[in-house]
Amino acid sequence: MNKEKREKLSLESKMVFYPPEPSSMSINNPIYMSSNFQYTAEIYQRVLDGERKTVNIYSRCGNPSEYKFEEQMTWIEGGDACLATASGMAAIATILFGLLKGGDHIVADWTTYSTTHEFLDHRFTDFGVETTFVDTANVDLVEKAIKPNTKVVYFETIANPTMKIPDIEAIVKMAHEKGIIVICDNTFASPYVFRPLDWGVDLVLESATKFICGHNDALGGAIIMKSEILPEDFMEQVRWSTLTKLGGALSPFNAWLLLRGIQTLHLRVERQCQNAARLAKYLDGHDKVGKVWYPGLESHPQHLIAKKLLPKFGAMLTFEVQDEPTAVRVLDSLELATFGASLGGVRTTTQVPSTMAFLDVPPEQKKQMNIRDGMIRISAGIEDADDIIADFSQAIAKI
Numbered sequence: 001m002n003k004e005k006r007e008k009l010s011l012e013s014k015m016v017f018y019p020p021e022p023s024s025m026s027i028n029n030p031i032y033m034s035s036n037f038q039y040t041a042e043i044y045q046r047v048l049d050g051e052r053k054t055v056n057i058y059s060r061c062g063n064p065s066e067y068k069f070e071e072q073m074t075w076i077e078g079g080d081a082c083l084a085t086a087s088g089m090a091a092i093a094t095i096l097f098g099l100l101k102g103g104d105h106i107v108a109d110w111t112t113y114s115t116t117h118e119f120l121d122h123r124f125t126d127f128g129v130e131t132t133f134v135d136t137a138n139v140d141l142v143e144k145a146i147k148p149n150t151k152v153v154y155f156e157t158i159a160n161p162t163m164k165i166p167d168i169e170a171i172v173k174m175a176h177e178k179g180i181i182v183i184c185d186n187t188f189a190s191p192y193v194f195r196p197l198d199w200g201v202d203l204v205l206e207s208a209t210k211f212i213c214g215h216n217d218a219l220g221g222a223i224i225m226k227s228e229i230l231p232e233d234f235m236e237q238v239r240w241s242t243l244t245k246l247g248g249a250l251s252p253f254n255a256w257l258l259l260r261g262i263q264t265l266h267l268r269v270e271r272q273c274q275n276a277a278r279l280a281k282y283l284d285g286h287d288k289v290g291k292v293w294y295p296g297l298e299s300h301p302q303h304l305i306a307k308k309l310l311p312k313f314g315a316m317l318t319f320e321v322q323d324e325p326t327a328v329r330v331l332d333s334l335e336l337a338t339f340g341a342s343l344g345g346v347r348t349t350t351q352v353p354s355t356m357a358f359l360d361v362p363p364e365q366k367k368q369m370n371i372r373d374g375m376i377r378i379s380a381g382i383e384d385a386d387d388i389i390a391d392f393s394q395a396i397a398k399i
């Protein structure tokens with residue numbers, strides 16, 4: 001299929017289709033389990049001539065299994081280029097180190113994945129990069145935090161655990177007027193629910209470990225770009241300037257698993273969103289449950305932004321019980337849903353964000369992030385919704 005025809009395919013078809021590997025006509029991309037590749041005199045000369053992009057050298061610099069994953073991610077995010085990484089955090093560290101230097105400034109949302117927050121709040125400061133944390137649901141606060149040395153505005157499409165949604169359209173407009181790059185971690189949404197590049201975001205990050213993989217069996221990450229402010233070859237620049245230095249290359253086997261995951265992403269996430277909506281409705285009416293955070297509920301603070309940006313509302317939700325011991329009791333009583341870390345897989349998975357994802361974040365900062373001790377976060381799976389609701393019902397009945 002030529003590029004023009006492929007461009008016109010729907011998102012679902014783009015997820016399923018990629019052309020066969022030409023030497024074998026295998027419809028699935030081979031796993032190139034090789035750390036290095038043989039040179040010929042001609043390849044050697046091409047490398048010397050600076051054509052590193054067109055040859056395979058060493059898998060830390062790139063591997064054909066990984067290239068196919070990058071190609072698919074570029075298609076499904078509607079981007080121009082992608083860099084695959086060993087994990088979501090490798091994508092985050094690679095893009096931030098690739099873009100910023102000492103003396104630069106970032107404006108980031110108060111609520112990002114805890115390890116991202118710690119990286120910005122502590123580790124990056126050691127290199128002279130400062131971050132101001134604000135509530136990105138309010139574009140005025142973002143604008144007020146901008147300084148002459150601000151290079152990046154950073155947020156998550158749906159932020160953990162309150163499922164907060166920034167005013168992405170307004171932020172992009174304001175930032176681009178000032179020449180500031182906008183980065184969005186889209187992990188909680190996945191490209192099926194939201195494609196940030198379509199809304200003018202410059203760089204999208206995905207922890208492919210989550211919805212893209214979908215089966216809790218591989219780590220991976222991706223940085224995808226479509227930008228008028230960044231140079232066309234920016235992703236290749238970052239590959240050589242930063243990814244090869246930090247060493248966070250995606251493994252060939254994980255690239256293969258993630259490619260397989262992409263092919264069912266739309267089916268899984270569609271069902272996961274339906275299940276999340278059913279769970280949110282059930283929990284919202286439960287007398288032993290406090291607040292429920294789900295972008296599809298009218299009570300959600302960014303419900304109107306959600307309706308505009310991501311009408312599927314995603315597969316993640318949070319509800320509140322009395323306190324942390326009660327939350328643990330509920331989760332320990334679940335028989336079908338899994339009590340554990342991570343999200344986005346086919347199984348419904350639950351955790352206590354305050355003491356799990358955000359364990360190392362000091363109490364004062366958790367308060368700023370609106371993280372409460374009795375919160376329970378759910379990543380809806382693809383099981384039968386009635387079975388999942390029955391499971392939560394029997395677990396909540398025990399408190």
Ligand SMILES: Cc1ncc(COP(=O)(O)O)c(C=O)c1O
Pocket residue numbers: 087088089090113156160185187188207208209219220221342
């Ligand atoms: C929103 C978000 N971004 C990034 C990451 C990091 O991804 P990984 O665990 O693949 O490094 C996570 C992990 O949970 C996450 O939830």
